[in-house]
Amino acid sequence: MSREHDLPQPPSRRLLLKSAAAAGALTAASAVPGVAHAQPRRAAPYENPLVRQRADPHIHRHTDGHYYFTATAPEYDRIILRRSRTLGGLSTAAESVIWRAHPTGDMGAHIWAPELHRIGGKWYIYFASAPAEDIWKIRIWVLENAHPDPFKGTWVEKGQVKTAWETFSLDATTFTHRGTRYLCWAQHEPGLDNNTGLFLSEMANPWTLTGPQIRLSTPEFDWECVGFKVNEGPYALKRNGRIFLTYSASATDYHYCVGMLTVDADANLMDPASWSKSPTPVFTSNDTTKQYGPGHNCFTVAEDGRSDVLVYHARQYKEIVGDPLNDPNRHTRVQKLNWNADGTPNFGIPVADVVKEGT
Known part of the structure; x- marks a missing residue:
């Protein structure tokens, strides 16, 4: 969630048209004659937006059978949790505030991008924040909860x-x-002409790094440098003998998009040369489905325990008045993640909103 502003240059029209054409091909291929009522569910099995005005979403499926949801609230002043036995149920699940920004001092402003993880029998939340008196001095902070239920303790x-x-x-x-x-994580490296690159380190414990810290990626392609030179929001998915690390790039308006790094599971993760970077974005805005600025994604699994699900945020319109960070309408969205024959993820395009009857 870098501090971005509106910029006039759109992403590559070639990429947008290519994505739209692929969407049409996928829709045609999935048609099943005589199953008229099943078709919409096959094309979009989830009702989107899943959760409105919740950016940078993170969904953790726990061993207790629940999905746990957290995200950035547009006021940037608190950390919230929801819980449901189904992904769709998160839409209407009760929301609890489990932590609030400090009125003064550290952790007092810009409460951004919380992630909930279960480590060593305890719950941890990683999030970004700044001092109340210096709101752009943003750093990474950690919360811990020893109670089995993250809504308690x-x-x-x-x-x-x-x-x-x-x-x-x-x-x-x-x-x-x-x-x-x-x-x-994402960080500005002194001496480099960019906003943030991606870094990796081993950990001594859930809040302490150990050993070297390596740079995995820095903004270098045009689509990573629209408005701001940004690599941020990393998330790892281990499948098919590889680790796929997605991240978001460029300004948080409609230029925002998802890139990907890949490393072989047998390689040394702490060697930057082990990682390869996709030269084009893997997930972008789409004029056909009217979804803009898809990014800051994570992954979870469907209720069947096998099907991969892409979780991300996007807006329903392209043009924004003023600073995009002041626009609250980045909504949490989910859709099935498909796979190519070579074992790499196929993100497709951000699916269109589900229009409910009577609306």
């Missing part, structure tokens, strides 16, 4: 995740691979 402030530099940093995510826990 006490959320303890474990402090700031200390990185190599005291610079603008945000959007931390964590994952394990072959017994090692990693943190990936």
Whole structure:
């Protein structure tokens, strides 16, 4: 969630037209004669938007059979949780405020992009925030809750995740691979002409980094540098002998899009040369379905426990008046993630909104 402003240059029309054509092909291929009522559900099995005015969404499917949802509230002043036994149920699930910004000092402003993780029998929330008196001094912070139910117990402030530099940093995510826990995040690297790149480090515990911190990616392609030079919002998905690390790029208006890094599961994750970067975005705005600025995604699984689900936010209109950060209408959305024959993810396009009867 970088601080972006409206910019006049649109993303590549070639990419948008290519995505729209692919959407038409997929819709035609999925048609099943004689099953008129089943067709809409096959094309869009979830009702979108899933949760309105909740950006940077994170959904964790826990072993208790529940989906746990958190996201950025447009007031940037609190951390919320929802819970449901189904993904669709998150739309109407009761929302609880489990932590609020401090009135003064650290963690007092810009409460952004919380992620909920279960680590070592405890709950952890990673989020970005700034001091109330210095609202762009944004850093990564961690909360811990030892209660089995994250809606209960006490959320303890474990402090700031200390990185190599005291610079603008945000959007931390964590994952394990072959017994090692990693943190990936976005940060401004001193001396580089960009806003944020992506970094990776091993962890000594859920709030402490250890060993070297490597740069995985920096904005270099045109589609990563529209308005602001941004790589942010990383999230890992392990499938088919590889780790796919998605991230978001460019301004948070309709230029916002998703890129992807890939590494072989047998490679050394802490060697930057092990990672390859897709030269084109994997998920972009779409004029046909009228979804703009899709990004800051994560992944979960469907109720069947097998089908992968893409979770992201997007707006329903292209033009924004003023600073996009002051526009509250980034809505949480979900859709099935498909797979190509070579084992790589096929994101498709952001699906159109579901129009309910009577609306």
